[in-house]
Amino acid sequence: MFHASSHIETCPIRLIVRQQPVKARLCSFKEKVDRRPVDPPPVVQLECQRQEMLHDPNLFLYATLVDTRGDDIHFTNQATPSTAGAVVQSLHKLRDTENKEGGYFIFDDISVRQEGHFRFKFSLFRIVESHVFYLCSILSDTFQVYSPKTFPGMSESTDLTKWFSDQGVRVRIRRNSNTAKRRRTTAQDMMSMQNLLLPPIQKNGCHQPVD
Known part of the structure; x- marks a missing residue:
């Protein structure tokens, strides 16, 4: 059972979506196969004046799929859960690209089983003894889930x-993908150049001297 948080938290806390979801390929209805994680992985930052909160192992963030208005979508039309993967994440104490320390929740393995436009609702909870207290929540921007035929592909991290x-x-x-392709092409070109520079091999397995 969830409880209100006013009597256990006097420090104002805030959630910020530091990395918004943009797109995803439709995930299959199988539980362990064909995961299609949202791209890029959503990242939510916890802001609080009490720095010890960044070390609190009892905090967790729960992601639920909602429509563009913010209404929950717990199940698909096939009566299966609308999301797959890890919808609950614990807090990481990390430094951002500006070398500033903070607390982050990273959803790198969350997939969606329904095509369309959606948002994520991220809800923060804290476990205190045998109770779970709700603290706050935030909505992500709208992102699109594509069918396998229309999905434009994953972006670079x-x-x-x-x-x-x-x-x-x-x-x-x-x-x-273009960078990786260029690397493969460069490696192949180098191998071809080496083969051109090597003298031909005689029948006895030795290289024939080049005049």
Whole structure:
């Protein structure tokens, strides 16, 4: 059962969506197969004057899918949960790209099972003994879930995602497809050049001297 938080928190707290969801490919209805995480992974920052809150292991953030007006969408038309993956995240104490320390919740494994335009509602809770207290919530911007045929593809990981990965957070890092293609082409060109520079091999396995 959830309880109000006014009697346990005197410090004002605030949630900020530091990295907004933009797009996602429709996830299948299978629980363990064909996960299609939202791109980029939503990142929510906790702001509080009490720095010890950034170390609180009893805080967690719960993500629910809502429509563009903010109304909850718990189930799809097939009566299955509208989201898959990790919808609950704990707090990470990290530094952002400006080297400022803060508390962050990172949703790197959340997928959507319904096509259309949606938002996420992020709700902050705190466990105190045997009770769970609701603290506050925030809505994300609107993002689009595409069908497999219309999905434009995953984007390169953002600087913030890469920065958090460098600090030990387990998130998927995606490179620009054109950059990766150029790297492969460069490697192939180098191999071809090496083959041209090597003298031909004789039948005995030795390189034939070049005049």
